Amino acid sequence: MRAAVVTEFGGPDVIKTQDRPDPVPVAGQVLVEVLVADVIFVETAIRKGQQSKFFDVKPPYVPGGSLGGRVRAVGADVPGEWIGKTVVGRAIGFGAHAELALTTADLVEVPTELDIATAVAVFGDGFTALMLEELAPPMQGKEVLITASAGGMGLLLTQLAHQAGAHVIAAARGQGKLDLSRAQRADVVIDYGRSGWEKLVLEATNNHGADIVFEGAGGELGATAFTVVRDGGWFSAHGAPSGGFAAYDATEAQRRGITVKGIADLRADTTTTTVTGAEVIRRAVAGDLVPVIDQVYDLDHVADAHTALENRTLRGKALIRVSR
Known part of the structure; x- marks a missing residue:
């Protein structure tokens, strides 16, 4: 099979298209002929x-x-x-950017x-967005700030917050991303490329501050x-495209009574949420989650997708079209 391979740690140029042995499913595994795969920012850091x-x-x-x-x-024990x-599913230990990939059942x-x-x-992104929706307090009537609002997940969170009846403040960099956030029904859009943008957030909340922040x-x-x-x-520190997760003073959070959720609360092996893949797809069919697809790359241009993610040029999602 053909696959995109990270040959060594480094820049996007370390990703090479290579021929690899076809994987074989063992007990509990499924072999999928990949048509389309996701690509997200954390993969560039990995x-x-x-x-x-x-x-x-x-x-x-x-x-x-x-x-x-x-x-x-399918392997043994799989119908x-x-x-x-x-x-749709998740590759076992990565592996989705290939013509064939192994998943669980x-x-x-x-x-x-x-x-x-x-x-x-x-x-x-919908899986994570619904986890955050479940972890967060009820959003109706609340001031909700969403940063990185024009990314794949930020747009879904904007949709969910609007549907829940929140006053949605979307923060992103550049007019194009602000326009996209507004199109997803954000009530206020703020360019965090401007110095002192946090003052605009406070103004939008009548100086009370945000009740909920999806960071x-x-x-x-x-x-x-x-x-x-x-x-x-309530504050979630779930994104790290700037090089690390949001830094905060845990003592201050405790003193001010702020609930903080981090990446461990969103990992499949540590989360306390009850979200399932079937629920994500059901909510998509219902129109609650409408992804915005900006660019689709083929298997030979996975490196270009990584470059676009790192350069912040995407407005919405990037996908990899593997085969048709």
């Missing part, structure tokens, strides 16, 4: 070797987590009825109401976002 604390992976490896495709074969079905059949690209685009930017932007959470508020 490629650089920066996320070893959270992801145990070493080169050479095939990147890519969420995928959609046709089931080609044969899966063969031939079009599904925790798959969701793609309903006729969704095309495969939409299903893949919503599956990964997807990380770094200094995330640290600044923490300063505008009202006492007794």
Whole structure:
């Protein structure tokens, strides 16, 4: 099979298209012929070797987590009825950016109401967005700040907050991303490329501060976002595209009664949420989650997708079209 391979830790140029042996499913595994795969920002950090604390992976490896495709074969203990079905799921230990990938049997059949690209685009980010929705307090009537609002997940969170009846403040960089956030029904849009943007957040909340902050930017932007959470508020530090998760003073959070959720609360092996892949797809069919797909790259241009993510040029999702 052909696959995109991270040959060593480094820049996007370390990703090479290579021929690899076809994987064979063992007990509990499913072999999927990949049609479309997701690509998200954290994969660029993993490629650089920066996320070893959270992801145990070493080169050479095939990147890519969420995928959609046709089931080609199943291992023992997996019902044969899966063969031939079009599904979405997660590759085992990455591996989605390849013509063939192994998954667990925790798959969701793609309903006729969704095309495969939409299903893949919503599956990964939608899973995390629904986890955050479940973890956060009720949003109706609340001031909700969403940073990195024009990213794949930020747009979904904007949709969910609007549907919940929140007053939505979306923060991103540049007019194009602000316009996209507004199109997803944000009530206020703020360019955090401007100095003192946090003052605009306070003005938008009548100087009370945000009740809930979905912080997807990380770094200094995330640290600044923490300063505008009202006492007794709620803050998620789930994004790190700025180089690290939002830094905050745990003592101050405790003193001010702020609940903070981090990446461990969103990992499949540590989360306390009850979100399932089937629920993500059901909410997509219902129109609650509508992904915005900006760019689709082929298997030979996974490096270009990484570059676009790192350069912040995407407005919405990037996908990898593996085969047709």
